[in-house]
Amino acid sequence: MAxxxxxxxLKNDADGPIKVKGGLGTNSxxxxxxxxxxxxxxxxxxxxxxxxxxxxxxxxLSTSNNTIVLADLGCAVGPNTFxxxxxxxxxxxxxxQSQCPTSAMPEFQxxxxxxxxxDFNTLFTSLPPEREYFAAGVPGSFYKRxxxxxxxxxxxxxxxxxxxxxxxxxxxxxxxxxxxKGRIHYTSAPDEVLKAYAKQWANDFxxxxxxxxxxxxxxxxxxxxxPSIPDGMPYSELANGILFNLMESILVDMAxxxxxxxxxxxxxxxxxxxxxxxxxxxxxxxxxxxNIEAIGLTNPAPWLTDDVHVDMIEFLRHxxxxxxxMFIKHFPSDVVNELFEQLMLRLPEVFEQMERAYxxxxxxxxxxxxx
Amino acid sequence: MAxxxxxxxLKNDADGPIKVKGGLGTNSxxxxxxxxxxxxxxxxxxxxxxxxxxxxxxxxLSTSNNTIVLADLGCAVGPNTFxxxxxxxxxxxxxxQSQCPTSAMPEFQxxxxxxxxxDFNTLFTSLPPEREYFAAGVPGSFYKRxxxxxxxxxxxxxxxxxxxxxxxxxxxxxxxxxxxKGRIHYTSAPDEVLKAYAKQWANDFxxxxxxxxxxxxxxxxxxxxxPSIPDGMPYSELANGILFNLMESILVDMAxxxxxxxxxxxxxxxxxxxxxxxxxxxxxxxxxxxNIEAIGLTNPAPWLTDDVHVDMIEFLRHxxxxxxxMFIKHFPSDVVNELFEQLMLRLPEVFEQMERAYxxxxxxxxxxxxx
Numbered sequence: 001m002a003x004x005x006x007x008x009x010l011k012n013d014a015d016g017p018i019k020v021k022g023g024l025g026t027n028s029x030x031x032x033x034x035x036x037x038x039x040x041x042x043x044x045x046x047x048x049x050x051x052x053x054x055x056x057x058x059x060x061l062s063t064s065n066n067t068i069v070l071a072d073l074g075c076a077v078g079p080n081t082f083x084x085x086x087x088x089x090x091x092x093x094x095x096x097q098s099q100c101p102t103s104a105m106p107e108f109q110x111x112x113x114x115x116x117x118x119d120f121n122t123l124f125t126s127l128p129p130e131r132e133y134f135a136a137g138v139p140g141s142f143y144k145r146x147x148x149x150x151x152x153x154x155x156x157x158x159x160x161x162x163x164x165x166x167x168x169x170x171x172x173x174x175x176x177x178x179x180x181k182g183r184i185h186y187t188s189a190p191d192e193v194l195k196a197y198a199k200q201w202a203n204d205f206x207x208x209x210x211x212x213x214x215x216x217x218x219x220x221x222x223x224x225x226x227p228s229i230p231d232g233m234p235y236s237e238l239a240n241g242i243l244f245n246l247m248e249s250i251l252v253d254m255a256x257x258x259x260x261x262x263x264x265x266x267x268x269x270x271x272x273x274x275x276x277x278x279x280x281x282x283x284x285x286x287x288x289x290x291n292i293e294a295i296g297l298t299n300p301a302p303w304l305t306d307d308v309h310v311d312m313i314e315f316l317r318h319x320x321x322x323x324x325x326m327f328i329k330h331f332p333s334d335v336v337n338e339l340f341e342q343l344m345l346r347l348p349e350v351f352e353q354m355e356r357a358y359x360x361x362x363x364x365x366x367x368x369x370x371x
Numbered sequence: 372m373a374x375x376x377x378x379x380x381l382k383n384d385a386d387g388p389i390k391v392k393g394g395l396g397t398n399s400x401x402x403x404x405x406x407x408x409x410x411x412x413x414x415x416x417x418x419x420x421x422x423x424x425x426x427x428x429x430x431x432l433s434t435s436n437n438t439i440v441l442a443d444l445g446c447a448v449g450p451n452t453f454x455x456x457x458x459x460x461x462x463x464x465x466x467x468q469s470q471c472p473t474s475a476m477p478e479f480q481x482x483x484x485x486x487x488x489x490d491f492n493t494l495f496t497s498l499p500p501e502r503e504y505f506a507a508g509v510p511g512s513f514y515k516r517x518x519x520x521x522x523x524x525x526x527x528x529x530x531x532x533x534x535x536x537x538x539x540x541x542x543x544x545x546x547x548x549x550x551x552k553g554r555i556h557y558t559s560a561p562d563e564v565l566k567a568y569a570k571q572w573a574n575d576f577x578x579x580x581x582x583x584x585x586x587x588x589x590x591x592x593x594x595x596x597x598p599s600i601p602d603g604m605p606y607s608e609l610a611n612g613i614l615f616n617l618m619e620s621i622l623v624d625m626a627x628x629x630x631x632x633x634x635x636x637x638x639x640x641x642x643x644x645x646x647x648x649x650x651x652x653x654x655x656x657x658x659x660x661x662n663i664e665a666i667g668l669t670n671p672a673p674w675l676t677d678d679v680h681v682d683m684i685e686f687l688r689h690x691x692x693x694x695x696x697m698f699i700k701h702f703p704s705d706v707v708n709e710l711f712e713q714l715m716l717r718l719p720e721v722f723e724q725m726e727r728a729y730x731x732x733x734x735x736x737x738x739x740x741x742x
Contacts, residue, residue, distance in 0.1 A: 067519035
């Protein structure tokens with residue numbers, strides 16, 4: 001359930017203008033991203049260990065003007081990106097002090113990337129005043145090149161590779177076996193639909209790796225944390241899958257009531273895919289530019305127990321702030337309003353089921369090193 | 372007069388939140404910056420020639436991963452910064468083609484810098500889609516470090532060094548001979564006031580040069596264009612000086628009418644200084660990190676003739692959008708509203724005088740090269 005909340009407010013869409021809620025207000029991502037921090041903290045020790053063991057800071061500095069360059073791809077508006085970038089810098093500093101105890105500390109430059117439609121104004125005005133790095137914002141889709149050749153040493157991508165660059169085309173093709181009639185996702189869909197999503201994700205991730213392979217120095221490290229699922233498990237056993245099925249059934253009911261046409265459902269599909277580790281590793285190996293140094297699955301919400309629950313109203317605010325953009329691109333705004341109003345009414349039907357859903361191994365982490 | 376318009380909508384304040392009007396609306400800087408482009412075009416050929424002659428592109432590439440890095444300091448929200456950065460890239464490309472006719476073209480990275488309060492969202496969403504460079508935004512005051520060591524090859528600063536990092540402290544000290552009682556600027560003020568402004572500007576510019584000296588590679592080029600004045604000429608002979616005197620007299624009248632206290636005028640001073648070339652060169656020489664490759668004064672508005680005039684209403688919109696921020700930091704908003712309403716009523720008193728004011732040599736350009 002925490003994963004659900006977390007996923008709901010992180011994004012990276014390739015086309016824009018799908019975006020998280022900007023600004024600093026009550027409903028903003030900036031003030032509603034504590035679950036995200038808790039989730040990524042679950043794997044922080046593993047990532048820190050890998051950087052400490054594998055990152056050869058000393059060798060970088062001979063070719064980089066004494067500067068270590070970091071990037072967060074799909075950073076949203078903060079503040080989690082500031083915490084995690086500073087965390088990586090702290091690890092690198094400790095490593096450097098042990099590698100080069102008598103040398104001056106390198107300088108650090110951090111690039112914060114997200115879609116051009118991201119609220120960079122909020123990101124920039126909330127940068128930590130006492131930061132130990134030069135900060136820059138980079139607008140653009142990370143499925144394409146964003147940085148000059150061999151210019152990055154450490155790159156992280158937290159929960160953003162969950163978002164596809166686009167909906168797989170065959171889902172909207174009536175003559176394809178993957179035509180996704182009456183559904184909005186691959187949850188509970190035929191195998192062909194799941195395969196179309198998996199193929200799109202693999203293509204996108206391969207584009208991502210090709211772009212990073214150009215941009216990163218040899219020995220540079222790429223850290224990916226994202227929603228996942230054990231290989232072979234149906235997505236309908238996860239909280240998000242249960243939610244998507246409910247949204248789907250609300251839209252079908254709206255079609256029955258004549259509020260939308262059935263074709264509008266047929267031609268709408270959520271551009272989200274939670275790749276299992278086997279598929280992740282297969283793309284990395286076929287791509288060939290990176291070594292896998294660590295890979296695994298965790299429970300992103302060990303703090304969520306029988307006694308500690310997610311607040312349903314708060315959860316809905318997250319869902320709407322983060323995902324409304326996908327719907328608004330396809331449906332008129334009164335339809336989207338009705339959808340979310342119905343969701344508020346009907347969520348209690350499935351909320352307990354969502355809280356009980358499998359969550360033991362639904363967050364993947366992977367540390368890659370540029371060959 | 373064009374210089375006046377131009378200066379009025381460009382800025383770089385060190386403390387924020389003084390800023391140009393963001394967004395893309397009717398009154399936005401984005402849509403009201405054609406005068407600025409005309410003004411900087413006046414010196415484009417001179418700058419292009421210097422880059423062509425002095426920039427050794429070939430030597431940079433051996434130490435920079437085949438990337439040329441540019442920065443525009445005080446870029447506002449565009450679109451002029453896109454035009455001028457692309458112009459510089461075109462010159463570098465031609466130079467490179469003649470220096471290395473058989474080698475692959477380098478990649479380009481452009482950093483757009485301005486205060487954190489600048490509207491970077493507008494800047495990022497209006498970036499040219501077909502640009503030939505990797506773009507990044509950098510929030511912060513250029514009187515301090517913004518970039519890692521030895522990371523920049525070409526830097527430009529158009530009309531932003533007109534803005535001081537702060538008002539000189541002695542202007543507000545009743546015991547100082549530079550106490551600026553009853554005035555809001557150095558126009559028509561005693562010598563001590565002018566000297567306090569000149570000293571503040573020299574200190575700021577020296578800080579600027581020290582920061583750039585760290586950030587730029589040896590042989591890197593720094594281009595500065597800014598409002599200026601021939602050495603020794605009183606500022607009251609320029610259009611801006613006439614305008615400042617009018618604003619001052621409106622505030623004094625408001626004090627007489629009891630709308631503000633006299634002390635509020637005594638403690639308010641515009642943080643703008645138009646350095647003459649002699650003072651500019653003196654700071655560069657004393658600083659010692661740069662050679663002056665070209666320096667000179669031009670008329671920024673040769674297109675402004677007896678038959679071609681500036682539209683007074685449009686001019687006032689510019690003035691208010693750009694400078695209101697300085698007043699709002701000091702006066703209550705109803706006082707600022709009254710000031711600009713009075714300005715609209717009284718501007719016709721001086722408008723012809725402003726149009727006739729000396730403008731032959733009121734824009735300075737300087738091309739520096741890092742030693």
